[in-house]
Amino acid sequence: MTQQKWNLIVDVANCTNCNNCTLAVQDEHVGNSFPGYVAEMPKHGHRWIDIKRRERGQGTMTDVAYLPTMCQHCDNAPCMAAASDDAITKRPDGIIVIDPDKSKGQRQIVDACPYGVIFWNEELEIPQHWTFDAHLIDAGWSEPRCVDVCPTGALRSLKVDDATMAKVSEDEALEPLRSEINTRPRVHYKNLWRYAQCFIGGTVSAEREGIVDCVEGTEVRLLREGQTVAQTETDGYGDFRFDRLDPESGSYVVEVSGVSDSVRREVTLGESVNLGEIRLVG
Ligand code: SF4
Ligand code: SF4
Numbered sequence: 001m002t003q004q005k006w007n008l009i010v011d012v013a014n015c016t017n018c019n020n021c022t023l024a025v026q027d028e029h030v031g032n033s034f035p036g037y038v039a040e041m042p043k044h045g046h047r048w049i050d051i052k053r054r055e056r057g058q059g060t061m062t063d064v065a066y067l068p069t070m071c072q073h074c075d076n077a078p079c080m081a082a083a084s085d086d087a088i089t090k091r092p093d094g095i096i097v098i099d100p101d102k103s104k105g106q107r108q109i110v111d112a113c114p115y116g117v118i119f120w121n122e123e124l125e126i127p128q129h130w131t132f133d134a135h136l137i138d139a140g141w142s143e144p145r146c147v148d149v150c151p152t153g154a155l156r157s158l159k160v161d162d163a164t165m166a167k168v169s170e171d172e173a174l175e176p177l178r179s180e181i182n183t184r185p186r187v188h189y190k191n192l193w194r195y196a197q198c199f200i201g202g203t204v205s206a207e208r209e210g211i212v213d214c215v216e217g218t219e220v221r222l223l224r225e226g227q228t229v230a231q232t233e234t235d236g237y238g239d240f241r242f243d244r245l246d247p248e249s250g251s252y253v254v255e256v257s258g259v260s261d262s263v264r265r266e267v268t269l270g271e272s273v274n275l276g277e278i279r280l281v282g
Contacts, residue, residue, distance in 0.1 A: 012065055049070040073094055073187065198247045203278065219231065
């Protein structure tokens, strides 16, 4: 039979920053040691599941996204390569275990993780991470506690073979964090663009008979090097937005078509930008 392995799916669009998952990990591990799996978590300073926050835009056009981060249980794990004495192992079910005894004194393991999700326990002198609740899974739990307590369905766990997971990833447009480093994580993100990408937006208005009003249904185009890369229309408030653009991706032109002429704005994209009011002439 094909090996079934654990995966975690994180839907960024559904995370509300309630911190239930972070607290469930603390509740499970502070003051509790699970020999062979993980030693107890310190009361302060560790967030084995952490929620990062990103605010996008300015003024009247802003949004906020939350990114749950935790050990990604990589199949190609840099932490394993940095460990000595077999201190880190990957189980057949895909879960990475940092042995609490063998890893003692191996501070280099913390620095080896490209996701920054290993915490150093000063008192015990060991590296620690979110264990996928391997001790509970082995005791018969059908999912880790973070999934159990997430009220919005932002977290989902799946134990399936790799071919099935690849199909799920394709069907649901899941992405790894930092795909460029080829760590092959077992944590997969949905709607990652909400956190990782940018928008260019603005509001179109026009003056008619001395009254300035927003303009609905006006065509707005986004151009790069003279070519149209996206097109939209303003909504009932005169707003438009081009989303899912890469940060620091360079020069764009926004072109708003008026009745008698068009207005162009040049943008060099760093982070998300609200161009504010763009007034059409006539
Ligand atoms: S429990 Fe769910 S919604 Fe709450 S912070 Fe964690 S992932 Fe986000
Ligand atoms: S996320 Fe970091 S700690 Fe977890 S398996 Fe990957 S490299 Fe290791």
